[in-house]
Amino acid sequence: MTIHHHPSEELLMRFASGALEGPFDIAIAAHLDACVLCREEVAMWEGVGGAMLDEIAPAEMTQDAFARTLAALDRTAPAPRRAPNRSSALPASLRRYRVGREFPIGPGIYKRNIWKAKNGTGRAFLLRARPGLELPRHGHGGTEMTYVVQGGYSDEHGHYEPGDFMTADTDHLHQPHVDQDGECVLLIASHGRPIASGIAGLIMRFFM
Amino acid sequence: MGQAAGAISRWRTPRSAAGAWRVSAPEASSADDVHSKCIIAIARDRDRDGFAALFSHFAPRVKAYLMRTGSAPSLAEELAQETMLSVWRKAELFDPARASAATWVFTIARNLRIDAARRVRDPASLAGEIEPEAPEEPFAAVARRQSQALIREALKQLPAEQREVLALSFFEDRPHSEIATKLKIPLGTVKSRVRLAVSKLRELVEGRT
Known part of the structure; x- marks a missing residue:
């Protein structure tokens, strides 16, 4: 698998520092499952984090902190739960999430929810689209990241295959077109809703 | 739906995985070697002296790190203790060939911080602790011990x-x-x-x- 589209260096840095908001680290983690180059980059930043941790001026712990932690050592660790989803078709990084059931959101297109912020502004979900499907031209009400799990699609800007990772910001219009030779599964993480034109666009707007 | 534009997702020049970390490195700092040995001793013998040494070095630093990233002191304290508890419970997953002790502890603290933030936003989404299928932290199998020492040196420079x-x-x-x-x-x-x-x-x- 040759991956042509990667998260920006800044995104990888923010992923490593733990600063990425809501759903975005889910999309990045999926890409990292597939991309050794980006894993290397993240590993470098984690090394920076470790070196900085070693040198930070320590804070004062509460007096009984050590005693309380020692007491906790003897308690049995909570039995690790089985990963809630063990589907080998999905990126390994998704195993810790309760991925919802698939439901149709339009002709030839299905959705599975992964994660949603309580206040409704951030979400991560999977989309499965039939071969050849053409989506309405749309833009985005916020940042959106897309990771290709399976299959491929094209838009005005390029062609995307498994492992590829794309970031789209507000004002970025495109019309995705699923490849003819197979279904396409995408992992999408977004803040804000897609803004679509036309009646078909209303469907997207309502469901996504 | 997502997309990429040339301007947004750049096409990265491939680097060879081996080449990127090839440079010969100075030895990792000796303090970190001591910490690595403590983690290994916990994995092997549940060594409490080793744990005490790790706690006194890392717990106050993890707390300081969490406070600097915006956690309230009480949450930072709680997560620092939780980090140390994870060090004890996950010591078997530590691989000194992959990461320094400090980097390993950093990734545990960072992950706890992310999960704490996510729990606030959506308590139902995380399934909680799942059985480790492979050593998950730190992220990359490609990270080499000597690269960690290189990073330390590079930061100093x-x-x-x-x-x-x-x-x-x-x-x-x-x-x-x-x-x-x-x-x-x-x-x-x-x-x-x-x-x-x-x-x-x-x-x-x-x-x-």
């Missing part, structure tokens, strides 16, 4: 002003605008210092010229 903005922007995730206000320097200067620090770091770590 950065000019103090670049190191400072890197610590603020990466380690404490402060926005560039906030760093500018805090250090009383123009926003453009913050951006250029971060850029210089990142490229210098990369050059030193990857042996690129």
Whole structure:
């Protein structure tokens, strides 16, 4: 698998520092499952984090902190739960999430929810689209990241295959077109809703 | 739906996985070697003296790290203790060939911080602890012990002003605008210092010229 589209260096840095908001680290983690180059980059930043941790001026712990932690050592660790989803078709990084059931959101297109912020502004979900499907031209009400799990699609800007990772910001219009030779599964993480034109666009707007 | 534009998702020049970390490295710091041995002793013998040594070094630092990234002192304290408990329970997953002790502890603390933030936003989404299928932290199998020592050396070689903005922007995730206000320097200067620090770091770590 040759991956042509990667998260920006800044995104990888923010992923490593733990600063990425809501759903975005889910999309990045999926890409990292597939991309050794980006894993290397993240590993470098984690090394920076470790070196900085070693040198930070320590804070004062509460007096009984050590005693309380020692007491906790003897308690049995909570039995690790089985990963809630063990589907080998999905990126390994998704195993810790309760991925919802698939439901149709339009002709030839299905959705599975992964994660949603309580206040409704951030979400991560999977989309499965039939071969050849053409989506309405749309833009985005916020940042959106897309990771290709399976299959491929094209838009005005390029062609995307498994492992590829794309970031789209507000004002970025495109019309995705699923490849003819197979279904396409995408992992999408977004803040804000897609803004679509036309009646078909209303469907997207309502469901996504 | 997502997309990419040439301008947004850049096409990265492939680097060879081996080449990036090839440079021969100085030995890891001896303090970190001691910490690594403590983690290994916990994995092997549930060694409490080793745990005490790790606790006294890392717990107050993890707490300081969490407070700097915006956690309230009480949450930072709780997560620091939880981090140390994870060190004890996950010691078997530590692989000194892959990461320094400090990097391993950092990734545990960072992950707990992310999960704590996510629990606040959506308590139902996380399934909780799942059985580890493979050593999950730190992330990459490609990270080599010597590269960690290289990173330490590289950080030491950065000019103090670049190191400072890197610590603020990466380690404490402060926005560039906030760093500018805090250090009383123009926003453009913050951006250029971060850029210089990142490229210098990369050059030193990857042996690129």
